[in-house]
Amino acid sequence: MRTTGLLLAFLALITVGALGQTPPTRWRSGGGTVSPKGGSSATAYMDPAPAILPPPVTSAPYSGEEIVESTETLGDGTHITRNTPGLRVYRDSLGRTRVERPILRASPLMPAVDLPPIVEITDPAAGVLYVLDVQHRVAYRSMFQTQRPPERNAVSASRGRPMAPLPQGTEPLGTQTIDGVVVEGIRTTQTIAGAAQGLDHPVVVTTETWTSPELRVTLLRKTTDPRTGESVFRIRNFTRAEPDGALFLPPAGYEIREQPGPFSITYTKQ
DSSP: OOOOOEEEEEEOTTTHHHTTOOOOOOEEEEEEEOTTTTEEEEEEEEEOOEEEEEOOOOOOEEEEEEEEEEEOOOSSEEEEEEEEEEEEEOOOTTTTTTEEESOOOTTBOOOOOOOOOEEEEEETTTEEEEEEEEETTTEEEEOOOOOOOOOOOOTTTTTTOOOOOOOOOOOOOOOOOOETTEEEEEEEEEEEGGGGGTOOOOOEEEEEEETTTTEEETEEEEEEEETTTEEEEEEEEEEEEEOGGGGGSSTTOOOOEEOOSOOEEEEEEE
């Protein structure tokens, strides 16, 4: 397949691991090529499954699509807005999760390509993690253990959650309701020395994060950086309905492969 020679780097996956609402990804690096005739190829590399995963969040089902909307303001005042779809996430009442990740992400230089997602399924009760190769109908299976929930010391009387001091540069924003869910907000302010950026004054970066204590899910995160503009993370088509249980099992007809070590998945389209 002839290619343009343009190497596409995999982008970081919308800080989901940092927000703590899905299991930490095993994703490493990868790349792909796109043909002028429309063909494409991409590879994802998966690290070995972790031996221990955090305790699951039970009795709090939800699903939705995580996206990032970024707005850049040019020197002449022109605004450039980009909407980047990210992960499709499901969680059921048992704490099982399903994450559908695009193997190639769109970039300013290259539009999204029509390749299947890679699917990660985590079942804490069974201690099983599946990675689905959708194109070749293979389910890579590995085992893990679940951490014991941490003991609670100081507890918030209103929320029933451990209380912890906010780090320096962080302030509470109170509560609001997003998609029918009560969320608590914090604002983090970071000042970066201007000299380090070649500027004659410091750069102030602010981030507002709105998280549901009940669901332990971040529904909205907005970052404003004078160097790059504004970036908004949110969950589109959010619902608290119980997902179909079939989403948390390999589909019928998939080959099950035990895979305790690293492996790769390659998708192609002619």
